[in-house]
């Protein structure tokens with residue numbers, strides 16, 4: 001094979017290890033970082049990219065996405081590359097495909113424009129075996145679930161994920177612990193969206209730590225946060241709990257996104273008992289428990305934010321897309337809690353559509369979390385591409401989380417440049433066990449982003465989320481051009497990472 005080299009010259013190299021920026025050239029040979037150092041001798045015929053005044057960093061690794069379905073979408077490479085992202089992890093919050101071999105094969109066949117790996121989601125696993133019933137599995141059922149997890153890990157899943165959705169919300173600690181054990185035996189990841197991020201945030205954090213304690217699983221607490229008036233006072237105790245476990249040697253990381261708003265299905269506002277047994281529609285239509293149901297939904301709203309702060313992105317009901325829950329309620333002439341019931345009832349999936357919950361977090365607390373030495377930037381991003389339709393709606397984090405984290409750093413709200421770059425690259429690589437990516441060090445895959453530290457900024461907003469950041473000039477994926485002078489050129493293909 002003829003040697004193909006590219007030299008990025010004169011930039012401020014921030015290599016993702018946490019080391020401070022230094023003036024250096026980066027020499028890439030056949031898709032791999034060959035050398036990083038001052039005034040490197042350029043091989044004859046080497047392509048040269050001037051980066052004076054710019055930051056040269058490792059391509060970003062988004063350890064928390066919901067791109068499981070989007071990974072085979074032809075636009076996924078552009079979507080990620082325009083944000084500087086070169087590797088993504090799907091299957092978070094319990095959602096990853098139980099048939100991991102088929103899923104990763106399909107991703108490979110699509111040749112995605114971003115490198116990809118996936119977690120096997122315990123909600124999907126339990127759905128296959130037992131479903132959303134509030135009962136512990138029999139030993140046979142547990143053995144079957146364990147076998148599915150083992151097969152998924154053998155097929156290349158980077159780890160196991162859990163979240164309080166679907167069938168998984170009825171899994172007790174012991175059941176989850178048993179299903180995480182196979183990941184522990186392989187030294188892989190357990191990524192968990194804790195059972196409670198509000199008044200029960202400390203207890204739920206203890207549960208997450210207990211699930212991996214005594215195993216060799218590596219814990220990533222997903223979107224670490226405290227939500228709402230009952231959660232806000234718990235931040236200190238929650239962080240102390242994690243610090244204490246880390247001091248004892250427990251391998252724990254977290255991810256977080258730099259926004260005070262969350263996003264999830266509207267049905268998250270329903271009490272657990274209303275979703276038991278997959279009978280949500282029947283329960284919601286049952287008049288005998290209606291008063292209690294509406295009270296608990298109203299409480300669920302108040303525990304998070306307000307009906308004005310909840311934006312509904314339901315596509316299954318006409319005329320509500322993008323409206324606040326308060327506006328939907330007004331248009332239906334009902335209370336906000338009744339509007340939740342109406343939206344969930346109208347949805348065949350009983351999810352009520354996606355929703356953004358603005359102002360559920362405090363900005364100073366989000367910034368404190370994003371300043372933790374073990375916190376990765378994870379966008380918690382999802383996109384729902386539909387054929388022939390542009391992306392619309394949703395949370396701005398899917399388009400701006402990484403650039404916003406860099407902007408917060410520049411504005412002095414979180415950590416310095418070297419640390420935030422590490423949070424976007426080297427740290428998630430370390431947490432996930434991705435050994436050949438995440439830093440600009442000789443021998444690593446040449447995933448590189450070149451950005452201007454001054455204007456780097458997110459542009460996505462809650463009103464107009466589908467806007468890509470400003471300031472990202474070049475992106476290389478394994479040495480191939482993805483973004484050049486700010487435009488997507490998409491010459492490269494991502495790799496499905498499945499050898500651990």
Ligand SMILES: [Zn+2]
Nearest residue numbers: 093163193222
């Ligand atoms: Zn989640």
